[in-house]
Amino acid sequence: MPIRNSIEAVVKNLSGNPAFAYGTANELNQLADDQQFPCVFMYPLQSIELTPALNGSVDNIFTLYLEFLFKTDFDQYTADNETYITQALQLANEFLVKASTYREGEGRYFKIKAGTKAKCLPVYNKYDVNTTGVSITLNLNTMYFDRF
Template sequence: MPIRNQIEAVVQTLTGSPTFIYGTANELNQLADDAAFPCVFMYPLQPIDISPQVNGSVNNTFSIYLEFLFKTDFDEYTSANETYVNQALALANEFIVKASKYREGQGRYFRIKAGDKAKCLPVYNKFSPERGGR
Protein backbone atom coordinates (compact mmCIF):
# COMPACT_ATOMS: atom_id res chain seq x y z
CA MET A 1 0.00 0.00 0.00
CA PRO A 2 1.50 3.41 -0.95
CA ILE A 3 2.77 5.62 1.89
CA ARG A 4 0.39 8.36 0.76
CA ASN A 5 -2.53 6.22 1.98
CA GLN A 6 -1.17 6.28 5.54
CA ILE A 7 -0.51 10.02 5.30
CA GLU A 8 -4.05 10.54 4.02
CA ALA A 9 -5.36 8.48 6.95
CA VAL A 10 -3.56 10.82 9.37
CA VAL A 11 -4.86 13.91 7.51
CA GLN A 12 -8.44 12.64 7.78
CA THR A 13 -8.15 12.69 11.58
CA LEU A 14 -7.14 16.37 11.72
CA THR A 15 -9.40 19.06 13.12
CA GLY A 16 -11.88 20.25 10.52
CA SER A 17 -11.43 17.11 8.37
CA PRO A 18 -9.38 18.78 5.61
CA THR A 19 -9.54 17.43 2.09
CA PHE A 20 -6.47 15.42 1.01
CA ILE A 21 -5.07 15.75 -2.52
CA TYR A 22 -1.96 14.06 -3.90
CA GLY A 23 -0.05 14.86 -7.08
CA THR A 24 2.51 16.96 -8.90
CA ALA A 25 2.50 20.76 -8.85
CA ASN A 26 0.63 20.91 -12.18
CA GLU A 27 -1.95 18.36 -11.05
CA LEU A 28 -2.48 20.15 -7.76
CA ASN A 29 -2.94 23.48 -9.50
CA GLN A 30 -5.81 21.99 -11.51
CA LEU A 31 -7.27 20.04 -8.58
CA ALA A 32 -7.33 23.22 -6.47
CA ASP A 33 -10.17 24.53 -8.65
CA ASP A 34 -12.62 22.00 -7.23
CA ALA A 35 -11.07 21.36 -3.80
CA ALA A 36 -12.98 21.80 -0.58
CA PHE A 37 -10.99 23.90 1.88
CA PRO A 38 -9.19 23.57 4.21
CA CYS A 39 -7.10 21.23 2.14
CA VAL A 40 -3.83 19.33 2.51
CA PHE A 41 -1.81 18.88 -0.67
CA MET A 42 0.89 16.21 -0.75
CA TYR A 43 3.63 16.13 -3.35
CA PRO A 44 5.38 12.87 -4.42
CA LEU A 45 8.07 11.62 -2.03
CA GLN A 46 11.69 12.44 -2.90
CA PRO A 47 14.23 11.11 -1.96
CA ILE A 48 13.77 7.91 0.05
CA ASP A 49 16.78 6.64 2.01
CA ILE A 50 16.93 2.94 2.85
CA SER A 51 19.21 1.78 5.65
CA PRO A 52 19.68 -1.69 7.19
CA GLN A 53 19.39 -1.90 10.96
CA VAL A 54 21.29 -4.07 13.44
CA ASN A 55 18.23 -6.25 14.09
CA GLY A 56 17.90 -7.22 10.42
CA SER A 57 15.06 -4.82 9.66
CA VAL A 58 15.23 -1.89 7.26
CA ASN A 59 14.39 1.74 7.95
CA ASN A 60 13.06 3.95 5.19
CA THR A 61 13.65 7.65 5.76
CA PHE A 62 11.90 10.24 3.66
CA SER A 63 10.73 13.82 3.72
CA ILE A 64 7.20 14.78 2.88
CA TYR A 65 6.13 18.08 1.39
CA LEU A 66 2.65 19.05 2.51
CA GLU A 67 0.74 22.27 1.97
CA PHE A 68 -2.00 23.16 4.44
CA LEU A 69 -4.24 25.44 2.43
CA PHE A 70 -7.15 27.72 3.17
CA LYS A 71 -9.21 29.68 0.68
CA THR A 72 -8.67 33.43 0.89
CA ASP A 73 -9.66 36.44 -1.16
CA PHE A 74 -7.02 37.73 -3.56
CA ASP A 75 -7.30 41.38 -2.50
CA GLU A 76 -6.67 40.75 1.22
CA TYR A 77 -3.58 42.19 2.87
CA THR A 78 -1.03 39.90 4.49
CA SER A 79 -2.20 40.91 7.97
CA ALA A 80 -5.74 39.75 7.13
CA ASN A 81 -4.37 36.28 6.30
CA GLU A 82 -2.51 35.78 9.59
CA THR A 83 -5.50 33.88 10.96
CA TYR A 84 -5.18 31.36 8.14
CA VAL A 85 -1.42 31.05 8.69
CA ASN A 86 -2.01 30.30 12.36
CA GLN A 87 -4.68 27.72 11.48
CA ALA A 88 -2.32 26.08 8.96
CA LEU A 89 0.48 25.95 11.54
CA ALA A 90 -1.90 24.38 14.06
CA LEU A 91 -2.86 21.71 11.48
CA ALA A 92 0.82 21.05 10.70
CA ASN A 93 1.58 20.65 14.41
CA GLU A 94 -1.41 18.36 14.85
CA PHE A 95 -0.30 16.31 11.82
CA ILE A 96 3.17 15.74 13.31
CA VAL A 97 1.73 14.64 16.66
CA LYS A 98 -0.84 12.31 15.10
CA ALA A 99 1.63 10.85 12.58
CA SER A 100 3.99 9.96 15.43
CA LYS A 101 1.15 8.02 17.11
CA TYR A 102 -0.28 6.42 13.94
CA ARG A 103 -0.36 2.64 14.03
CA GLU A 104 -1.04 0.09 11.35
CA GLY A 105 -1.55 -3.38 12.73
CA GLN A 106 0.83 -4.08 15.60
CA GLY A 107 3.52 -1.56 14.75
CA ARG A 108 4.07 2.15 14.59
CA TYR A 109 4.13 3.34 10.99
CA PHE A 110 5.97 6.67 11.31
CA ARG A 111 8.89 7.52 13.55
CA ILE A 112 9.30 11.23 14.02
CA LYS A 113 12.86 11.75 15.23
CA ALA A 114 13.49 14.21 18.04
CA GLY A 115 15.57 17.08 16.77
CA ASP A 116 14.23 16.87 13.20
CA LYS A 117 12.66 20.12 12.14
CA ALA A 118 9.59 20.79 10.07
CA LYS A 119 10.07 23.82 7.86
CA CYS A 120 7.07 26.06 7.33
CA LEU A 121 6.67 28.86 4.81
CA PRO A 122 3.50 30.95 4.52
CA VAL A 123 2.50 31.41 0.86
CA TYR A 124 -0.37 33.57 -0.30
CA ASN A 125 -2.60 33.26 -3.37
CA LYS A 126 -0.67 30.29 -4.74
CA PHE A 127 -3.50 28.92 -6.85
CA SER A 128 -5.27 32.15 -7.74
CA PRO A 129 -6.30 32.86 -11.36
CA GLU A 130 -4.61 36.27 -11.13
CA ARG A 131 -1.21 34.57 -10.68
CA GLY A 132 -1.50 32.16 -13.57
CA GLY A 133 -3.12 29.42 -11.49
CA ARG A 134 -6.43 27.86 -12.26
Protein backbone atom coordinates in the same frame (compact mmCIF):
# COMPACT_ATOMS: atom_id res chain seq x y z
CA MET B 1 0.54 0.27 0.90
CA PRO B 2 1.89 3.55 -0.58
CA ILE B 3 3.11 6.13 1.93
CA ARG B 4 0.57 8.53 0.41
CA ASN B 5 -2.27 6.41 1.82
CA SER B 6 -0.81 6.56 5.31
CA ILE B 7 -0.40 10.34 5.10
CA GLU B 8 -3.98 10.70 3.86
CA ALA B 9 -5.21 8.55 6.78
CA VAL B 10 -3.46 10.89 9.25
CA VAL B 11 -4.93 13.96 7.48
CA LYS B 12 -8.45 12.51 7.71
CA ASN B 13 -8.10 12.53 11.53
CA LEU B 14 -7.19 16.22 11.82
CA SER B 15 -9.50 18.81 13.34
CA GLY B 16 -11.76 20.56 10.87
CA ASN B 17 -11.78 17.57 8.49
CA PRO B 18 -9.40 18.97 5.88
CA ALA B 19 -9.55 17.50 2.39
CA PHE B 20 -6.50 15.77 0.92
CA ALA B 21 -5.00 16.11 -2.57
CA TYR B 22 -1.92 14.45 -4.04
CA GLY B 23 0.05 15.21 -7.19
CA THR B 24 2.64 17.33 -8.94
CA ALA B 25 2.49 21.13 -8.76
CA ASN B 26 0.56 21.24 -12.08
CA GLU B 27 -1.86 18.54 -10.99
CA LEU B 28 -2.46 20.17 -7.62
CA ASN B 29 -3.15 23.53 -9.25
CA GLN B 30 -5.89 21.86 -11.31
CA LEU B 31 -7.21 19.80 -8.38
CA ALA B 32 -7.36 22.91 -6.18
CA ASP B 33 -10.14 24.34 -8.36
CA ASP B 34 -12.56 21.67 -7.10
CA GLN B 35 -11.27 21.09 -3.57
CA GLN B 36 -12.98 21.74 -0.28
CA PHE B 37 -10.88 23.85 2.07
CA PRO B 38 -9.01 23.60 4.31
CA CYS B 39 -7.01 21.11 2.32
CA VAL B 40 -3.67 19.35 2.75
CA PHE B 41 -1.75 19.08 -0.51
CA MET B 42 0.93 16.41 -0.78
CA TYR B 43 3.57 16.54 -3.47
CA PRO B 44 5.33 13.39 -4.74
CA LEU B 45 8.04 12.13 -2.39
CA GLN B 46 11.12 14.32 -2.39
CA SER B 47 13.46 11.45 -1.55
CA ILE B 48 13.57 8.08 0.18
CA GLU B 49 16.61 7.18 2.24
CA LEU B 50 17.29 3.45 2.73
CA THR B 51 19.50 2.47 5.65
CA PRO B 52 20.33 -1.19 6.27
CA ALA B 53 20.21 -2.11 9.97
CA LEU B 54 22.23 -4.75 11.84
CA ASN B 55 19.13 -6.83 12.56
CA GLY B 56 18.56 -7.49 8.85
CA SER B 57 15.86 -4.87 8.34
CA VAL B 58 16.06 -1.70 6.29
CA ASP B 59 15.03 1.69 7.66
CA ASN B 60 13.10 3.89 5.24
CA ILE B 61 13.09 7.65 5.72
CA PHE B 62 10.64 9.54 3.53
CA THR B 63 11.06 13.26 2.81
CA LEU B 64 7.63 14.85 2.41
CA TYR B 65 6.48 18.24 1.21
CA LEU B 66 2.98 19.13 2.41
CA GLU B 67 0.92 22.31 2.22
CA PHE B 68 -1.87 23.10 4.70
CA LEU B 69 -4.00 25.65 2.87
CA PHE B 70 -7.18 27.70 3.28
CA LYS B 71 -9.08 29.41 0.46
CA THR B 72 -8.73 33.20 0.51
CA ASP B 73 -10.09 36.11 -1.49
CA PHE B 74 -8.10 37.63 -4.34
CA ASP B 75 -8.25 41.16 -2.95
CA GLN B 76 -6.93 40.37 0.55
CA TYR B 77 -3.65 41.84 1.71
CA THR B 78 -0.98 39.70 3.32
CA ALA B 79 -1.85 41.09 6.75
CA ASP B 80 -5.47 39.98 6.24
CA ASN B 81 -4.27 36.41 5.69
CA GLU B 82 -2.31 36.04 8.93
CA THR B 83 -5.29 34.31 10.56
CA TYR B 84 -5.05 31.58 7.91
CA ILE B 85 -1.32 31.18 8.55
CA THR B 86 -2.03 30.65 12.26
CA GLN B 87 -4.79 28.10 11.55
CA ALA B 88 -2.64 26.25 9.01
CA LEU B 89 0.29 26.15 11.44
CA GLN B 90 -2.04 24.65 14.03
CA LEU B 91 -3.05 21.93 11.53
CA ALA B 92 0.61 21.24 10.70
CA ASN B 93 1.42 20.86 14.41
CA GLU B 94 -1.54 18.53 14.88
CA PHE B 95 -0.40 16.52 11.85
CA LEU B 96 3.02 15.91 13.43
CA VAL B 97 1.46 14.77 16.70
CA LYS B 98 -1.04 12.45 15.00
CA ALA B 99 1.56 11.05 12.58
CA SER B 100 3.72 10.04 15.55
CA THR B 101 0.81 8.02 17.02
CA TYR B 102 -0.66 6.70 13.74
CA ARG B 103 -1.10 2.93 13.83
CA GLU B 104 -1.22 0.34 11.07
CA GLY B 105 -1.50 -3.24 12.19
CA GLU B 106 0.63 -4.15 15.20
CA GLY B 107 1.81 -0.72 16.27
CA ARG B 108 2.87 2.78 15.39
CA TYR B 109 3.70 3.26 11.73
CA PHE B 110 5.95 6.35 11.87
CA LYS B 111 8.87 7.00 14.17
CA ILE B 112 9.24 10.70 14.92
CA LYS B 113 12.15 11.28 17.27
CA ALA B 114 12.29 14.11 19.80
CA GLY B 115 14.25 16.95 18.27
CA THR B 116 13.16 16.10 14.72
CA LYS B 117 12.54 19.33 12.85
CA ALA B 118 10.12 20.12 10.06
CA LYS B 119 10.90 23.17 7.97
CA CYS B 120 7.75 25.31 7.85
CA LEU B 121 7.14 28.37 5.67
CA PRO B 122 4.12 30.64 5.17
CA VAL B 123 2.47 30.29 1.75
CA TYR B 124 0.51 33.21 0.26
CA ASN B 125 -1.71 33.36 -2.83
CA LYS B 126 -0.96 29.83 -4.01
CA TYR B 127 -2.73 28.19 -6.96
CA ASP B 128 -5.29 29.74 -9.28
CA VAL B 129 -8.04 29.56 -6.63
CA ASN B 130 -5.93 31.69 -4.26
CA THR B 131 -5.00 29.90 -1.07
CA THR B 132 -2.92 30.77 1.98
CA GLY B 133 -1.37 28.61 4.68
CA VAL B 134 1.92 26.91 5.48
CA SER B 135 4.16 24.41 3.77
CA ILE B 136 6.23 21.88 5.68
CA THR B 137 9.13 19.73 4.62
CA LEU B 138 9.77 16.84 6.97
CA ASN B 139 11.36 13.44 7.21
CA LEU B 140 9.24 10.53 8.43
CA ASN B 141 10.78 7.21 9.43
CA THR B 142 8.58 4.17 9.02
CA MET B 143 8.71 1.60 11.83
CA TYR B 144 7.97 -1.79 10.25
CA PHE B 145 10.13 -3.32 7.56
CA ASP B 146 10.59 -6.68 5.93
CA ARG B 147 13.67 -8.69 6.76
CA PHE B 148 15.56 -10.22 3.89
